[in-house]
Amino acid sequence: GESVGLHLPTLSVQEGDNSIINCAYSNSASDYFIWYKQESGKGPQFIIDIRSNMDKRQGQRVTVLLNKTVKHLSLQIAATQPGDSAVYFCAENSSGTYKYIFGTGTRLKVLA
Amino acid sequence: EAQVTQNPRYLITVTGKKLTVTCSQNMNHEYMSWYRQDPGLGLRQIYYSMNVEVTDKGDVPEGYKVSRKEKRNFPLILESPSPNQTSLYFCASSPGMISGNTIYFGEGSWLTVV
Numbered sequence: 001g002e003s004v005g006l007h008l009p010t011l012s013v014q015e016g017d018n019s020i021i022n023c024a025y026s027n028s029a030s031d032y033f034i035w036y037k038q039e040s041g042k043g044p045q046f047i048i049d050i051r052s053n054m055d056k057r058q059g060q061r062v063t064v065l066l067n068k069t070v071k072h073l074s075l076q077i078a079a080t081q082p083g084d085s086a087v088y089f090c091a092e093n094s095s096g097t098y099k100y101i102f103g104t105g106t107r108l109k110v111l112a
Numbered sequence: 113e114a115q116v117t118q119n120p121r122y123l124i125t126v127t128g129k130k131l132t133v134t135c136s137q138n139m140n141h142e143y144m145s146w147y148r149q150d151p152g153l154g155l156r157q158i159y160y161s162m163n164v165e166v167t168d169k170g171d172v173p174e175g176y177k178v179s180r181k182e183k184r185n186f187p188l189i190l191e192s193p194s195p196n197q198t199s200l201y202f203c204a205s206s207p208g209m210i211s212g213n214t215i216y217f218g219e220g221s222w223l224t225v226v
Contacts, residue, residue, distance in 0.1 A: 008152075034214065043116075043202055043217035044155075089154065091215075098143070098162065099170075100215065102154035 008087060010107040019077040021106045023090035028071060030092035030101070035064060035075045038105070039086045047075070047088075077108075085110045114139045116218035118203050124224045125193055133188045133221050135203030143206040143213070144186040145170070146178065148199040149220075155202065161186055193225040 013019045025033065031052035036044035050057045050064045050073075057064050063076040073090050089105035116137045125131050137144065145160035147170075157170030161180040175197055177189040186205075190197060203218040 036217075041220075043219045046214050046216070049214065098160060098168075099157070102147075102156075104152060104154045 008105050008107045010109060012109045012111055013080050014111050015082060016079055019075075019080045019084070019108055021075045021077075021088045021108065023073040023075075023103050025071050025073055025090065025092040025103070026101060027092060027094060028068075029094040031095050032093045033064070033066060033073055034091045034093075034100075035062075035073075036089055036091065037084075037086045038089065044089070080108075080110050082110050082112065084108060114216070116203055116205050116216055118201070118218040118221045120221060121219065122222045124226065126226055127194055128192050131190050131193060131223075133190075133201060133203075133223070135186045135188065135218060136184050137186075137203075137205040137216070138184065139205060139207070139216070140183065141205035141216075142183070142208050144180065145204045145206075145215070146176070146186070146188045147202045147204065148172065149202060150199050158188065158201075190223075193223075195225050197223065198225050199223060 034049045035047040037047050038044045048059045048062050048064050050066050055066050061078045065074045087105045087107050090103045091100045093100045119134050142163050146158040147155040149155050156172050158176050159170050159178040161167045164180055164183050167178050180186055201221045204215045206213045206215045
């Protein structure tokens with residue numbers, strides 16, 4: 001499961017600090033966005049989503065920010081824990097289409 | 113438990129030997145899809161199905177076939193596997209693909225073709 005993440009950018013953070021992972025999306029018509037977490041050897045897991053009529057959405061310890069002007073999405077993780085270590089990637093979708101575009105992902109490493 | 117189940121999880125096969133990766137979901141989802149994940153690339157869609165007996169090509173369909181005879185099952189068939197099909201494969205399902213429906217993924221199938 002490790003080889004998928006070999007070429008990914010890596011963000012290293014100290015345990016307890018906040019993490020910010022960024023994603024530039026490609027289609028200005030996209031109006032629905034999801035963040036996924038993928039742990040080694042596992043399938044992607046849904047974390048949080050946001051629609052284009054919002055610019056911020058909060059979950060438990062996670063916040064997603066959407067800036068449509070510059071087509072940018074970010075995922076903020078508060079008080080990062082060792083269990084947060086994984087690859088995180090965004091996905092975008094536009095209404096009425098059956099297609100999602102997935103980002104390549106960022107590897108988050110939590111340092112003890 | 114709601115889940116997407118793929119089998120096998122790991123497989124090493126030889127060039128040209130037909131294989132099938134099964135996928136089953138227990139959420140009564142209409143939409144199912146297959147993706148492959150390769151180093152440095154995002155998930156790329158192989159085939160998808162909007163409902164029983166309705167399938168369509170994704171971005172990288174060459175060398176693959178699918179079928180959707182029942183709502184819960186969506187097998188991926190490699191009629192004559194080649195080394196460039198060595199990859200990590202994910203099956204996914206969703207209630208329906210009108211914008212805003214979350215995709216649920218299986219645990220992945222590591223396929224090596226030698």
